Amino acid sequence: MKRLVLGFLIGCLLLIFAGCGGAPQGASSSSASSSASSSFATINDAMGRTVVLDKKPERIVVTSASFLEPLHEVGGDVVGRPDSKTQMPDFAKDKASVGKVYQIDTEKVLACEPDLVIINKGMNEKLAPTLEESGIKTIVVDMKSYDDVKNMVGIFAQVTGEKEKGEALVKSMDEKIATVVDKMPKTKHRVAILHSTNQGLTVQLDGSIAGSVTKMLGWENVAANDTPLEKNPDAAPYSLETLVQQNPEIIFVTSMGKIEEIKSSMEQTIADNPAWQTIPAIQQKKLFYLPQDLFLLSPGIHYPEAVETMAKLVDPEAFK
Numbered sequence: 021m022k023r024l025v026l027g028f029l030i031g032c033l034l035l036i037f038a039g040c041g042g043a044p045q046g047a048s049s050s051s052a053s054s055s056a057s058s059s060f061a062t063i064n065d066a067m068g069r070t071v072v073l074d075k076k077p078e079r080i081v082v083t084s085a086s087f088l089e090p091l092h093e094v095g096g097d098v099v100g101r102p103d104s105k106t107q108m109p110d111f112a113k114d115k116a117s118v119g120k121v122y123q124i125d126t127e128k129v130l131a132c133e134p135d136l137v138i139i140n141k142g143m144n145e146k147l148a149p150t151l152e153e154s155g156i157k158t159i160v161v162d163m164k165s166y167d168d169v170k171n172m173v174g175i176f177a178q179v180t181g182e183k184e185k186g187e188a189l190v191k192s193m194d195e196k197i198a199t200v201v202d203k204m205p206k207t208k209h210r211v212a213i214l215h216s217t218n219q220g221l222t223v224q225l226d227g228s229i230a231g232s233v234t235k236m237l238g239w240e241n242v243a244a245n246d247t248p249l250e251k252n253p254d255a256a257p258y259s260l261e262t263l264v265q266q267n268p269e270i271i272f273v274t275s276m277g278k279i280e281e282i283k284s285s286m287e288q289t290i291a292d293n294p295a296w297q298t299i300p301a302i303q304q305k306k307l308f309y310l311p312q313d314l315f316l317l318s319p320g321i322h323y324p325e326a327v328e329t330m331a332k333l334v335d336p337e338a339f340k
Contacts, residue, residue: 061178066141066162067148073157076181077136083124083147084140086163086320088112090173091138093189093321095182100132106313107320121317126150136179163318164254165232166197173321189321196324200331201237203338209239212268212301215255216275216282221289223263227254229315230274233323233330242266264295270334271301272308274315283309308333 061073080096082088085104091097092111101112102121116132119125124144129137129151137151141162148158161175162168170190177186211234213224223243224231231254234241243266246256275282286307290296301307310333313319314326332339 060181063159063175063178065160065175066168067145067160069160071157071159073136073179077134077157077179079132079134079136080179081118081129081132081134081137083118083138083144084121084163084318085112086318087138087140087161087172087176090169090189090321091176091180094173094177094185095180096176099134100129107317130154130156138176138179163320164227164229166193166236166323169193169318169320169323193321193324197236197327200324200328204237204331204335205338206238209270209334210242210266210268211239211270211272212242212263212266213272213274214258216273216277216286218277221258222249222252222255223258224274225254225256228274229318229326230272230310230330233315233326234272236327237331239270242268260293260295264298267300269300269304270306270308271299272310272330272333274310275312276316279309279312306334 058074059072060075063071063073065071079099080091081100082091082098083102085102085107088098088101088107088109088111092109098112098115100116100118101108102119102124103117104121116128118128118132121140121143124147126147129147134156136157136159137147139145139147139158139160141160142164145160148160151158159175159179161172163172170193173186173189177183213228213230213234215222215224215228223246224241225246225248226232226235226241226244231241231244243256246262249255249257273282273286290302296302308330311329314322314329319326328339
């Protein structure tokens with residue numbers, strides 16, 4: 021009888037100890053799960069980083085003016101932004117300046133006391149480590165291609181907590197682009213895209229803004245397989261001999277300067293070398309200049325306008 025009682029007591033004690041041992045494990049798992057779910061957003065940025073926002077950002081600084089409109093469309097606001105002559109919406113004009121887009125002033129950024137800085141990949145990502153050391157969260161965003169822009173809208177919707185607004189904005193852009201593409205004849209034009217600067221010409225590849233729009237319209241970029249420049253994966257060296265061999269039907273020109281000066285320079289370049297006259301695009305007067313606000317810097321949520329602009333230059337009759 022005593023053995024039975026002793027065995028019963030030992031069994032009870034083992035059950036109690038087992039319960040005590042299991043409780044902390046369950047509490048730890050619950051705590052970890054609670055911690056993960058308590059964060060406001062987990063974002064994968066263009067640098068391959070996972071950025072966890074513990075709460076909704078209240079003081080946002082952006083390093084590109086192209087971020088302003090899409091962020092505003094999904095319910096966001098900023099306390100600081102870069103200077104811009106062409107992409108400054110009215111609601112951002114009175115916000116603090118953090119310098120020129122190519123020369124962001126870190127001290128001005130810090131003076132805005134941001135809890136999040138949204139950075140443009142390929143231009144300002146070197147700012148991220150310095151800001152992170154100061155305890156400021158950063159998200160690096162790419163926005164050259166249309167897919168980049170749609171991804172950017174999704175990220176901004178996560179930042180503001182307005183997922184439905186982000187989805188609605190992407191759907192609207194998709195529909196506008198589809199409308200333009202549907203109007204165009206299904207002709208696969210052979211296109212060359214030149215970029216003109218004071219230093220000369222380069223050729224734009226598919227990763228460029230104009231290259232991205234060309235693909236969306238179903239056309240062929242004759243330079244798509246050219247070897248890119250070492251410091252610019254979206255461009256290749258210009259060669260008139262190569263251009264003649266590629267035989268484009270249409271040539272687009274993007275530029276960093278004043279359009280009148282670029283046109284004058286291109287006309288002189290073409291006049292100086294008879295080889296240009298052997299290219300179908302020149303023979304048929306299909307040399308077109310693309311506006312800077314849509315093709316030099318990212319058009320952002322105005323990508324549908326960029327697609328329509330390029331389409332109208334090639335086939336204006338389709339839009340009458």
